[in-house]
Amino acid sequence: MKEAYYAVIFTSIQTGEDIDGYNAMGERIDALAKEQDGYLGMDNARDSRTGLGITISYWRDMEAIRAWRGNAEHEVAQRLGKEVWYQSYRLRVSKVVRDYSFEKDSNDVTAEM
Amino acid sequence: MKEAYYAVIFTSIQTGEDIDGYNAMGERIDALAKEQDGYLGMDNARDSRTGLGITISYWRDMEAIRAWRGNAEHEVAQRLGKEVWYQSYRLRVSKVVRDYSFEKDSNDVTAEM
Numbered sequence: 001m002k003e004a005y006y007a008v009i010f011t012s013i014q015t016g017e018d019i020d021g022y023n024a025m026g027e028r029i030d031a032l033a034k035e036q037d038g039y040l041g042m043d044n045a046r047d048s049r050t051g052l053g054i055t056i057s058y059w060r061d062m063e064a065i066r067a068w069r070g071n072a073e074h075e076v077a078q079r080l081g082k083e084v085w086y087q088s089y090r091l092r093v094s095k096v097v098r099d100y101s102f103e104k105d106s107n108d109v110t111a112e113m
Numbered sequence: 114m115k116e117a118y119y120a121v122i123f124t125s126i127q128t129g130e131d132i133d134g135y136n137a138m139g140e141r142i143d144a145l146a147k148e149q150d151g152y153l154g155m156d157n158a159r160d161s162r163t164g165l166g167i168t169i170s171y172w173r174d175m176e177a178i179r180a181w182r183g184n185a186e187h188e189v190a191q192r193l194g195k196e197v198w199y200q201s202y203r204l205r206v207s208k209v210v211r212d213y214s215f216e217k218d219s220n221d222v223t224a225e226m
Contacts, residue, residue, distance in 0.1 A: 007122060045159060047157070047158035094208055095207055101202070101203040103201045
């Protein structure tokens, strides 16, 4: 049984403006997130058909999420996101209460929580 | 202030086998989910570069999630997923505790929870 942890679910549609700047900032922000205390990991996918992007970052607790939200460089990225890169987004903070994983080789589902 | 609700986060890597069957089942399962009591919506993206798929479905409560998990047709899909379609997956059930959205036209972030 692991400790409960948090998932920050960020879904977005881009404006299509300044894609190079967006990608460069994305790499910088991902690297910065990894250095944060309480960072547990990230899943990211952007669907080329619909344009919907989903980024989920995982955190130890709400305090870690608040610290990341208030990080100075991250705040710059958030501002540019609203001003330039995102047509719309939605950000949900959620507490993970069940966690299962499956690997084909082990051919079994394991419950981690 | 809305009621709290739940997000089921499903991240997956496909084997690449039986893509047509997978896509047909995906459409059927999405349609079936929409008919379920307590279904609130879905976000889906598969990244063509990394192959990572993320599907997040939103539910009123844990009871609705359990009912959907036990749906007979959905159970068939889950079994085929393990046997044929997925190399690996991870399924997290989480409780949404904060919910913000941004639309460029309104130029403002609104907190819904």
